[in-house]
Amino acid sequence: AQTVTQSQPEMSVQEAETVTLSCTYDTSESDYYLFWYKQPPSRQMILVIRQEAYKQQNATENRFSVNFQKAAKSFSLKISDSQLGDAAMYFCALIQGAQKLVFGQGTRLTINP
């Protein structure tokens, strides 16, 4: 069975600073996809960034980047130059084979002005 663990229920960061959210996962497959989703108070789940397991290069989307450590089964999200609009619940998620998308428990990120 695949599992996703986010060990930080809450994080806070000063505006313009950098913050890293942690995620570890467990899967028996070698081919899978990892995602970070953002859920602001507006409720919509927004895809922030995705990583294909067979690609060694870490994905980057503007201020968002990941540190993908396949051997350690770690997939952390770094947010640079944090902005007030980044405040949200962040979910790490994994999909493999013919299985469903599995979410971690989430990390609530607060941005302090």
Added chain:
Amino acid sequence: DTEVTQTPKHLVMGMTNKKSLKCEQHMGHRAMYWYKQKAKKPPELMFVYSYEKLSINESVPSRFSPECPNSSLLNLHLHALQPEDSALYLCASSQETLGREGYGYTFGSGTRLTVV
């Protein structure tokens, strides 16, 4: 159009009522999903439709009845719900069925359901 649209945004219903949630996408996605999300928890999968056919039912009680009339539309019919069914119901879609989908899901903004 790159959105998943859900209606209504809020719904309050009594335990004897019958209501329906609606989800629509025009991205040509062939897989659609219903999720239930309780406060401060991750979404939990309820149903998966692939090419308009129900492919996964996560042992959801029969008071929830999904329907996929066409490739763009997904409904969730509600009947005789309990107060513990109060939650955010999210619809999502993806280009392909589970397993071949590496592009993630596109989610709607959800319907906040309160059962009284």
